[in-house]
Amino acid sequence: MIDVEKYVGPRLGGVIRKLMNTEHSDHLGITMKTPFTLVLVVLICGAAVAAIYRLIFGIGPASNLSDLWPWGLWIAFDVLGGVAMAAGGFLIAAAVYILNWKKYKCICRASILNAFFGYLLAAISICLDIGRSFVIWHPMVMWQVNSIMFIVAIHVVLYTSTLATESSPMVFEKLGMNRALDRVNRLMVGIVLFGVLLSLLHQSSLGAVYLIAPGKLSPLWYSTYLPYMFLVSAIMMGISMVSFETLLTGKVFNHEPPREVVLGLARGVLITGGVYFAMKIGHLITGPGFGAVLDGSFLGNLWLLEMAVGVVLPLVLLSFRSVRTNFDRIFMVNILVIVGVLQNRLNVGIFGVSEFATRAGGDYFPSTMEWMLTVGMIAFAILGFKVCAKYLNLFPETHH
């Protein structure tokens, strides 16, 4: 190993050496030098190129957005999708710290870290999506409480900081900073409560963004209950995401996912999925009616796709005991839920406004730059999670 202390001095060198120590995660068998890591690094470099191009030449040249289609892939997938994927963080934190459901403690750190990367994806993308990235702080000082976007912006900033604070014990522990660790732990319940509040508001306010556009968003998705549908679907997806990630780390790292945790999460998906299904069907009956989704139209089919993949199929599968108690089957159901809810976000953010935009002569397909950034940001989240799993004590109760 390189003698870092020789180059950066004893103080910083000591910190780096402590951080690089992987004793506690050696049993997981994580190797960084793999072809997959290389692919991730290449994708991240692609995203960096897209980001720099965007900052120098502006949003117009970098994207295929237009006056008639002002929001595209970055808002629909990175922001709406990324934030929904992060819902698991506040749920598991609340289960462990507020409800005192101790069995979920072993996945708490991983879920919060997962949420942190989801929010990072959203925050970086929104920063590049806005035309004047360097004044992104304006809403923080120019409060405009009528704006959902202001509420969203405040929440992104506060909740990303909250998630960082919730994750900080892992780092303090590693560096042996016991006083800081003690302080954060002492405040943890308050921080978690604050995180729950921000998440409830933030998940729903992303749906509330569209409340002002009844003439633009298709009635298949527009509803005054859209904020609540966003919240419930995010909870459903958040639980699936946590379960997915627990099972995935169980597959790729050498550790066995705790059985009662995975089964408990599957029950959670079943319950929230049931609620979400009732809301969606209720909206369909009171709003556009069944005819609107069964008429074979493009948007109707997308609605059916989103519901079939993300809600109906998972609910039917989970209603079988043989599925609900089998890790591999639960894993597949989780993937269905995640894909389905992401499809919902794309439907609202991109396809749902297409009728309005195309009537006025607009068209949109994400540009190469837009794809590069989104794909690279996902790669960044995966690699970041892997690095944290190797260098931080992410699964506290599985070692020794």
Add this chain to the structure above:
Amino acid sequence: MAISRRDLLKGVASGGLLLASGISPVEAAMSNELPPQAVGILYDATLCIGCKACMVNCKQSNCQPGGALYREGMKSPPYESKGPKGNEGIWDAPQELSGKTLNIIKVYKNGTGENKDTAVNGYAFFKQQCLHCVTPACASVCPAGAFKKDPENGVVSYIEGKCIGCRYCQLACPFGVPRYEWDAAWPAVRKCQLCNHRYKEGKFSACAETCPTGATIFGKVRELREEARRRLALKPGTEYAFPIQTLASREKNRRPVAKYADGVYGLNEAGGTQNMMLSGISFELLGFSKDIRKSALPDLTWAYIAKIPWVFAGVFLGGTTIYKITHRGDKGDSHD
């Protein structure tokens, strides 16, 4: 340590309540009332001859200091000379509203296009620009407050220095008015500001100033509404003296009243707008959407925002209570 967990929770809960009570919903909601001295434009499509003089004057006037297209150091107005074939940099020929064009005259054509203001085998001109809503969606959605509705004259103007470029205004505007400077590295939103930079010189909107037929007239909204109703009440074919430039103008355009379709566009759309339109054919044929809500759009989001203080209170009180119940038994365990 001096602070026990119990004290801490108390602090957090009361802090939440304080925050919740600090936001007063009643004061923050937007007004749905027409400002006292509200000004606007009445565009009567049946008088429009499609000369586009309003577009020329609009672009010139708004490239003067204070204008909605003005940018320091600009040498000429931002002409859009691409588009039609054979027009490579010769004349200004915008196809749509854009970051360079705040006002546009378009034509509706059907069949043989013989008769003016007729839906079948006819043609009609129409004008697109910002309608200056009584309760503007753009101003309500802007996270940095970059749109301002003047409390006196009601003009909705854009403050470039505040804008972050999120383009929520574009999504929120039901009329598709705000346009973005997509080709700029530091882009701004552009839209009509009713030439509010010209009022202190005693001038008014450039489009109305230059309109030769009185199709576009500038005035107080309340008086324009009366004028619009008066025209609608007239029998088609009777002669009427249409004022030119402004309502009070002595110059008139005497001609028979055409047959109007629909009512006044802008009385109720999105809760009412300060610019209004009259037309000989239905507004829907001219591309003005029919399914625009007839009440103020910001009310839709306000219904959600007004609940936020309750969520604050609910989460802190409920969370603290649940925490106390679920942690009754265990004392002194470390929770990391």
